[in-house]
Amino acid sequence: MIYPIVAYGDPVLKKQAEEIETGTDVKQLVEDMFETMYTASGVGLAAPQIGKAIRLFVMDAKAMDEENEALQHTKKAFINPVIVEETGEKWAFEEGCLSIPGIRAEVYRPAKVKIRYFDTDWNEHVEEYDGLAARVIQHEYDHLEGVLFTDYLSGLKKRLLKNRLTDISKGNVKSDYRMRFPAAARRAGVR
Numbered sequence: 001m002i003y004p005i006v007a008y009g010d011p012v013l014k015k016q017a018e019e020i021e022t023g024t025d026v027k028q029l030v031e032d033m034f035e036t037m038y039t040a041s042g043v044g045l046a047a048p049q050i051g052k053a054i055r056l057f058v059m060d061a062k063a064m065d066e067e068n069e070a071l072q073h074t075k076k077a078f079i080n081p082v083i084v085e086e087t088g089e090k091w092a093f094e095e096g097c098l099s100i101p102g103i104r105a106e107v108y109r110p111a112k113v114k115i116r117y118f119d120t121d122w123n124e125h126v127e128e129y130d131g132l133a134a135r136v137i138q139h140e141y142d143h144l145e146g147v148l149f150t151d152y153l154s155g156l157k158k159r160l161l162k163n164r165l166t167d168i169s170k171g172n173v174k175s176d177y178r179m180r181f182p183a184a185a186r187r188a189g190v191r
Contacts, residue, residue, distance in 0.1 A: 002032070005098045008100045008168045009165070010169075026077075026079060033045050033047070033058045034058050043136055055081065057140035058076070059075070068132065082116045084114040085113070087111070090110055091108065098177070103164060113128070115128075
């Protein structure tokens with residue numbers, strides 16, 4: 001099942017996600033999230049982006065750089081993840097987000113991340129990532145904390161983007177994938 005991507009402005013994107021009860025079967029949801037992510041040409045997708053305020057995200061970053069061996073094995077689901085440590089020098093990279101189509105901006109993040117999470121069989125893992133893989137994890141993890149990449153931008157940059165962000169929340173944006181727009185739903189009396 002391909003879910004519509006929740007657009008900027010929906011309260012679920014600013015809410016801290018709740019832990020999933022250990023042992024809950026999320027395999028079908030994870031499959032659906034991968035299908036949704038691939039349909040939208042994404043490299044990561046967090047559950048809040050499909051309207052579910054639970055601590056789950058998926059990633060498959062190999063499309064970011066087909067030559068990068070470290071990215072070839074990043075297809076994973078992260079259930080109830082906890083970032084244990086972020087280290088290394090912060091570096092800039094132009095990020096985008098499926099919930100904020102058409103807007104990209106440089107965000108500085110630490111180079112390395114250590115994360116503890118469960119897989120779909122509820123096996124616990126503690127792994128370290130660096131570079132682009134670490135960045136995708138940090139971006140998706142932020143979604144579980146109610147943080148968007150635009151929250152890292154300067155006040156001036158946010159003011160410059162304000163009208164475009166408002167347009168996105170109203171559905172006044174082109175997207176190659178199905179989306180759910182909060183302001184459009186309120187106008188129609190639907191939620």
